[in-house]
Amino acid sequence: MQDLLNEIAEAMGAETERGKVADYIPELAHVDPNRFAISLATVNGERYSAGCATSPFSIQSISKVFTLTIALGKMGDALWSNVGREPSGDPFNSIVQLEHEGGKPRNPFINAGAIAVVDAIMMGHEPKETLAELINFVRYIADDESICFDHKVAASEMAHRDRNASLAHFMKAFGRLRHDVDKVLGTYFHQCAIAMSCEQLAHAGLFLASDGVNQPSNIRVVSPQRARRINSLMMMCGHYDASGEFAFRVGLPGKSGVGGGILAIAPGQGALAVWSPGLDDYGNSLLGTKALEMFVQRTGWSVFGH
Numbered sequence: 535m536q537d538l539l540n541e542i543a544e545a546m547g548a549e550t551e552r553g554k555v556a557d558y559i560p561e562l563a564h565v566d567p568n569r570f571a572i573s574l575a576t577v578n579g580e581r582y583s584a585g586c587a588t589s590p591f592s593i594q595s596i597s598k599v600f601t602l603t604i605a606l607g608k609m610g611d612a613l614w615s616n617v618g619r620e621p622s623g624d625p626f627n628s629i630v631q632l633e634h635e636g637g638k639p640r641n642p643f644i645n646a647g648a649i650a651v652v653d654a655i656m657m658g659h660e661p662k663e664t665l666a667e668l669i670n671f672v673r674y675i676a677d678d679e680s681i682c683f684d685h686k687v688a689a690s691e692m693a694h695r696d697r698n699a700s701l702a703h704f705m706k707a708f709g710r711l712r713h714d715v716d717k718v719l720g721t722y723f724h725q726c727a728i729a730m731s732c733e734q735l736a737h738a739g740l741f742l743a744s745d746g747v748n749q750p751s752n753i754r755v756v757s758p759q760r761a762r763r764i765n766s767l768m769m770m771c772g773h774y775d776a777s778g779e780f781a782f783r784v785g786l787p788g789k790s791g792v793g794g795g796i797l798a799i800a801p802g803q804g805a806l807a808v809w810s811p812g813l814d815d816y817g818n819s820l821l822g823t824k825a826l827e828m829f830v831q832r833t834g835w836s837v838f839g840h
């Protein structure tokens with residue numbers, strides 16, 4: 535396995551077409567597009583990494599998996615009255631469906647859906663209380679107390695919030711958000727600004743690969759049914775309007791972020807994290823996807839088989 539990850543890192547290092555680093559969040563624009571990392575944490579407790587797997591990066595929308603997990607823990611199926619679970623077929627920051635669908639976002643992974651999830655988690659609390667709960671959860675599942683928010687990234691996104699603010703105000707007008715829009719957005723931007731390395735991210739995702747049990751602590755995070763459902767949402771919606779393409783090429787539940795990271799779950803096998811900052815036209819990591827495609831071709835770990 536270590537040889538395979540080394541080979542993948544070497545192959546990705548040689549690629550010249552590396553995609554485009556996100557610049558709509560100015561603080562992300564100066565990340566070096568040549569960086570690459572991959573980590574695998576297996577359900578048996580093995581750990582493999584190649585590239586700069588201990589360098590923290592902005593996990594961005596990958597954080598939506600963690601807030602969804604918290605929201606389901608707090609309110610269970612009641613969450614689905616305000617957030618759908620269908621692929622949107624539209625870009626992550628699109629507003630068009632909201633108008634036709636009563637302000638109810640299609641799924642928890644597009645921006646509108648993630649903003650609705652944050653609003654649901656807040657439950658009348660201040661942003662800093664919600665954020666403390668979130669970071670404690672992430673530190674717990676990653677078994678790493680050093681994980682923190684990158685406040686510069688959060689501030690950069692707050693300063694350029696027009697698009698997400700539009701989504702939030704639109705949902706608020708439909709009576710879908712309970713809290714003050716700027717407080718919800720501030721919480722959402724900090725959530726997206728969590729900085730983690732591939733090693734930390736793979737560890738954090740492991741409970742989804744092992745029927746909801748955190749490894750190696752052996753403590754249950756969610757029920758097997760909930761792990762299965764979160765994985766199915768990642769498969770269907772985790773890459774926005776390129777979720778079908780990701781399923782076709784990789785065939786694993788996956789969640790991307792505009793920081794260039796992808797968390798992919800191989801149920802019963804392990805969790806994979808990849809990072810390459812350059813994005814494709816859909817806002818997903820270009821080489822991250824390529825690396826995962828190479829990984830499943832060699833291991834046969836796609837949920838759809840070889």
Ligand SMILES: NC(=O)CC[C@H](N)C(=O)O
Binds near residue numbers: 595627
């Ligand atoms: N796809 C993403 O990673 C988008 C997250 C980013 N924070 C945004 O709201 O635009």
